[in-house]
Amino acid sequence: MSAIPRLFVSAILESSVPVRLEDDASKYLMRVMRLSQGDQLRVFNGRDGEWLCELAAPEGKVAIIVPVEQMREQVAADGPHLTLLFAPVKKAETDFIVEKATELGVQAIKPVATQFTQTRTVRLDRFNKIALEAAEQTERLDLPEIFNLVALDDALVGLREGAALIFCDEAGEDESKPWGGSVGRASAALSVMEALKGRDAAILIGPEGGFSPDERQFLRSRADTFPISLGPRILRAETAAVSALTLWQAVCGDWT
Numbered sequence: 001m002s003a004i005p006r007l008f009v010s011a012i013l014e015s016s017v018p019v020r021l022e023d024d025a026s027k028y029l030m031r032v033m034r035l036s037q038g039d040q041l042r043v044f045n046g047r048d049g050e051w052l053c054e055l056a057a058p059e060g061k062v063a064i065i066v067p068v069e070q071m072r073e074q075v076a077a078d079g080p081h082l083t084l085l086f087a088p089v090k091k092a093e094t095d096f097i098v099e100k101a102t103e104l105g106v107q108a109i110k111p112v113a114t115q116f117t118q119t120r121t122v123r124l125d126r127f128n129k130i131a132l133e134a135a136e137q138t139e140r141l142d143l144p145e146i147f148n149l150v151a152l153d154d155a156l157v158g159l160r161e162g163a164a165l166i167f168c169d170e171a172g173e174d175e176s177k178p179w180g181g182s183v184g185r186a187s188a189a190l191s192v193m194e195a196l197k198g199r200d201a202a203i204l205i206g207p208e209g210g211f212s213p214d215e216r217q218f219l220r221s222r223a224d225t226f227p228i229s230l231g232p233r234i235l236r237a238e239t240a241a242v243s244a245l246t247l248w249q250a251v252c253g254d255w256t
Contacts, residue, residue: 087207
């Protein structure tokens with residue numbers, strides 16, 4: 001990994017064509033990183049690959065960069081498309097989910113409102129900033145597409161045609177026991193994912209308290225939906241998200 005600073009910009013990147021940076025990026029380079037004219041940085045925009053750039057003379061508080069050489073071409077992501085659907089939880093935990101989903105290569109992040117979802121306000125500006133910083137740090141050439149909060153039904157309608165919905169379901173079917181006991185639990189995650197290689201997928205993580213009985217019944221009756229278990233312990237939502245995404249990337253994604 002290069003020690004040269006790496007930055008996302010929204011502008012077109014072309015050889016020798018100067019780019020005026022926005023206020024936050026200008027402040028970061030000149031005040032935080034203390035870069036000056038002639039210093040180098042790596043820049044990407046999700047469309048034109050990654051470029052080695054030089055800092056030109058600033059225009060007041062506005063930093064100017066000049067693309068010098070393309071270091072990496074923009075290529076389509078290897079493997080199937082991956083979406084994360086999750087019910088927002090507390091602020092810090094939700095931020096963690098967005099950050100780690102970006103690090104783990106998710107292409108789309110969709111917050112969903114379920115019956116037991118407690119947090120129903122999301123800030124897309126904050127989510128996009130978290131994802132941008134995670135992409136800069138992890139050498140991604142793109143950013144995940146982040147959607148506003150919608151009802152679970154609407155989110156499922158918006159999935160890609162033919163995508164497998166991987167439903168993290170930790171409950172059993174025995175209503176007399178905590179979390180449904182051991183009867184009727186979903187199959188182990190790895191065995192289910194092995195059969196889904198090559199398919200676009202969406203991973204669904206529920207809220208604290210899990211899904212309601214009606215939601216579980218609906219999901220289990222839905223075509224192209226595959227319930228999975230993440231083991232014998234009830235995981236926190238943010239732990240479940242990282243665990244499921246990691247397993248999918250190892251079995252079906254770009255870790256293979």
